[in-house]
Amino acid sequence: MMKKRQIVALLLLVALAATPLFDPGKYALHLMVMALLWSYIYTSWSIMGRLGLVSFGHGAFLGIGAYTVVMLWNLAGISPWLGALVAVAITLVVAVLIGLPCFRFKIVGHYFALVTLALSEVTRLIIVGLRDSTGGSLGLTPKPALTDGATSSLWAMQFSDKAVWFYIVLLCWLAALWIWHRVDRSMNRLALEAISEEEDAAASIGVNVTRAKLTVTLLSAVMTCIGGVLYAQYQLYINPETVSGIGISLQMVFGVIAGGLFVMLGPTVGAVFLLLLSESLRVLIGNKVLGVDITIYGLLLVLFIIYMPKGIVGTLLQRLDQRGSAR
């Protein structure tokens, strides 16, 4: 017998999944795809983030995913499905190179944040440096595969029907939530193990912890990389600033913090919040004066951190808690 909460959640999920069937229009559907995609990406980041492994460089993995598939497709005709495998392999190597020294020697906190920040910038520099193949700052577009009125090409991973993308990212988002849940459970188990096996040699505990941290890091990096692949294939245009570099990396962290770092749906709330924020800023202020929208964005970021550090969900939960205990 399912709990009331679970039934409600299931109903909401079904309603969400059914949305494209009611023809909400291209723009609304686009927003929903973006919301789900960024929710997926933010959730991928938060798997690491909530364990104290705060990476300011996930833009690197996003960029590796996006650029690898597009470049392999454009330059060698390799299907993005295979390209994604290559991207994942590269991501694993990079993540190990960064993660292993940090975790083996317990280097976390500021050091880890700064190293990962530099990583995302170096990735951006490499993308720009390879401008002959990547198009540099001008960006890159995958060669169109939808000729002669075709609406979808599985081989090229290009689908013109946004509803198809909707279901793809919906599944990915659900998968990310499930992974978040599993990591959460196994982390609890690991913590319990660590407590109960106090008498064991410290070394064995140390090895476990390092391996667990590295595993979570690789998982998070690979998931983000796949997010980059999806982004590239959906938007059909990428440039170094949007998929790599400090900007997007910071945005990811902010999104998760804004939503709530320690709650499963926190990153999702954060992604939706940021999306609505940037869309409404763009609509309201737009391009009249260049940069005003980002000014407000940055200002809000600062104010948010100062006055709502627990994020939207965290603060909400806190208020509900207080109200409950006050009764």
Next chain:
Amino acid sequence: MNSTAPPMLTLAGLSAGYGSFQVLFGVSMEVRAGESVAVIGPNGAGKTTLLRAISKLIQPTAGQLSMEGQRYEALPAHQVISRGIAQVPEGRRLFPRLTVEDNLRMGAFLPAARPHFAQRLERVYSLFPRMKERRLQMAGTLSGGEQQMCAIGRALMSGPKLLLLDEPSAGLAPVVVQSIFDVVRKMGAEGYTVLIVEQNIRQVLKVVDRAYLLETGRIHASGSAAELLANDAVRRAYLGV
């Protein structure tokens, strides 16, 4: 000791604590100019809290603090030293990665003390010759006794009127403890006004003029050092008699 000397430090009904945890309950006491006074008592009596309140490191919740007749409960912590009150905190609290001389320099940070830096530095070095030997050594590498001397020297660099000492003998070997108390006696002889908080009751009562007994945040006895040494309650509880 001149019992008609004006009071230098006066506490009236002082209460203080940490958040909801009250430690001192209406403590009243005074220290006269030129006196050496001890506050003795067991662990957890509130002795360190008392000194922190006097230095305004914590804000009293009730009561009055006066120095040379002037109230100062509202004074911010970093201005207390300008009233002439210097503290040698519990555990020495030297800056471990500064040299001995830099630690002493920090003691003279007060603008009024800076012109006298060289002169007072020489005085401290003559008082503690070992400090002069080790002046360029990192303070964290000194032995416990040396650190205590350096900490006392640091407090003296500001040319204080009132010297507060928080358990200077704690954690030190008996031989070293002796030399520390010799220093305290010397301070008194040179005319410094001293308020010393101690667990080592037998030793401290030998070097001070008067003492207060602080138990669970309240003064339970006071008098000359000799009187307290003869006090039955003190003897039974703390001197193992």
Next chain:
Amino acid sequence: MGQIFDVYFLEAVLNGLLLGGLFALLSLGLNLIFGVIDVVWICYAELIMVGMYAIWWMHTQQGLPLWVAMPAGIAFVGAVGAGLHQFVIRPVLAAEPINQLLVTGGVLFLLQALATVAFGVEFQNLGVRLPGVVVGEMSFSGSRLVAFATAMAAIAAAYLFLNRSYLGTAIRAISQDRAIMPLMGVDPARIYLLTSAIGGALAGLAACLLVLQYDVHPAIGLSFGPLTFLICVMGGLGNLIGGFAAAFVFAQFISVGGFFLQLEWGYVLAFGFFIATMFWKPEGLFSKRRKA
């Protein structure tokens, strides 16, 4: 051919030395702030960008001579640094380190955006040409030489200040035991504010030196910000001496790497070197104690 190769290689090495001086100045400010206040200003390079714009604006738009605009620029960024601490850092001093990092990240966005709104995205040049110096077959840019000399002088001045003055000693002391500072008459909040102003002023000085050599645009901070972070991490965060040494090591990689390859690859090479050292000595090449 071999002889010419050597000469130009030597020129690259020497240019690396000059660059190292500049990097050393950059890392000094960041390390000072972290060493004292335990906060990393992710927006440090953006403070420099703001300083560059201020100097450019005063000189080219307001006609002020450089000997007025530059000191004013230094003072301005010093004030920005103090303001950053007072209004943005102080509220989050007790919060999680990630929040402290994020809030300066927000300021990074904010400063870039404000610069864009005020001046657009075009590259702006100060329009000042300093005469170069030619030694044999090697030529060195005048502005680079000036930058090196000034940076070295500033670092020496900072060293003297920190080691010989009361305020400097207090700045060194506060990170070792903040709680007892009031006992010596030091108000910790004021020391933090002063340190932040000094960090800002150092950024302002860096701005003076950089604006002589490079065009300014809102995103220029990204060119040397992450690099400064890497230098500080490699030298040991908060370790002033370590950062100094690491700055020169990094500069050699960039200069010599850029000599053999394109400039971007010099950066990538430096990063690769950095990762390699992380495997060898993760707490920083020159760090003695602290890790994270």
